[in-house]
Amino acid sequence: MHASSYAKAEAFLATYGAELDFSGPPLRVLEVGSKSYHAQDTYRDLFASGRFDYVGLDIEAGANVDIVPSNPFVWDELSDASFDLCVSGQTFEHNPYFWATFAEMARVLRPGGFAFVVAPGAGHVHRYPVDCWRFYPDSWAALATLMGMELVESYFETDDLAQRVEGGQWRDSVCIARKPALDGAALERFHTRLRRIVAPFADEIVPIAKAPPPGRFAVAYESEMARRAPETLSTRLRRLRFGGAGKLYR
Numbered sequence: 355m356h357a358s359s360y361a362k363a364e365a366f367l368a369t370y371g372a373e374l375d376f377s378g379p380p381l382r383v384l385e386v387g388s389k390s391y392h393a394q395d396t397y398r399d400l401f402a403s404g405r406f407d408y409v410g411l412d413i414e415a416g417a418n419v420d421i422v423p424s425n426p427f428v429w430d431e432l433s434d435a436s437f438d439l440c441v442s443g444q445t446f447e448h449n450p451y452f453w454a455t456f457a458e459m460a461r462v463l464r465p466g467g468f469a470f471v472v473a474p475g476a477g478h479v480h481r482y483p484v485d486c487w488r489f490y491p492d493s494w495a496a497l498a499t500l501m502g503m504e505l506v507e508s509y510f511e512t513d514d515l516a517q518r519v520e521g522g523q524w525r526d527s528v529c530i531a532r533k534p535a536l537d538g539a540a541l542e543r544f545h546t547r548l549r550r551i552v553a554p555f556a557d558e559i560v561p562i563a564k565a566p567p568p569g570r571f572a573v574a575y576e577s578e579m580a581r582r583a584p585e586t587l588s589t590r591l592r593r594l595r596f597g598g599a600g601k602l603y604r
């Protein structure tokens with residue numbers, strides 16, 4: 355996890371932490387996509403104090419993973435309204451059916467609980483185990499509307515910060531959403547709606563599709579582009595500046 359993603363989670367806690375109620379038992383936190391690949395690369399350290407009870411969930415077993423759900427998109431292991439906070443970083447882009455995961459996050463949150471998600475809006479292909487999506491500010495509005503969640507804030511790394519911060523090239527997009535403070539029949543209706551959203555994934559585990567290798571389209575397109583634009587912009591600039599193929603420094 356890049357430093358600026360961690361900094362976003364720190365800023366979330368610094369700003370919205372005041373709205374969390376620490377008067378009772380430790381707040382239950384679920385991190386989705388919690389597997390640790392390097393030292394200090396998940397949000398766990400932010401929830402290390404006795405005020406929180408942290409659970410890490412991932413589709414792969416490993417360091418920092420407490421739960422591998424038997425169905426990655428329908429978490430039968432987790433009860434409705436059983437977490438105060440759901441956080442996820444650098445995971446939604448790797449999740450072919452992220453809307454099902456967001457529906458499950460909404461279901462397991464208690465009414466009034468927060469979802470905090472960081473996912474990139476740019477960046478090179480990197481597979482964990484697949485790389486499916488990038489997110490913009492309005493992505494979260496669409497997702498929150500589908501789930502009936504309240505979108506509290508949506509953020510996109512600014513052009514300026516993208517050039518200054520570590521990890522800025524990922525153009526992180528941030529969702530801060532809240533489960534509506536419903537109870538009784540209204541809460542049951544909310545959960546029923548979420549179950550309908552994940553229903554297509556309930557009976558069978560949908561295999562994660564990997565992209566096929568480049569085919570006839572890729573060959574046709576790339577050879578036509580090689581004809582139309584035989585040189586890169588920097589090669590062209592060097593040629594115009596120095597003539598011939600040219601080198602930048604002579």
Ligand SMILES: C[S@@+](CC[C@H](N)C(=O)[O-])C[C@H]1O[C@@H](n2cnc3c(N)ncnc32)[C@H](O)[C@@H]1O
Pocket residue numbers: 355356386387388389390391395396411412413414426427442443444445448449450455482483
């Ligand atoms: C790039 S890693 C990020 C791990 C960690 N959050 C970090 O920032 O370093 C993406 C993680 O998402 C997990 N993942 C992919 N699809 C998932 C899904 N449907 N539900 C939960 N985790 C998923 C992968 O197994 C992987 O561990």
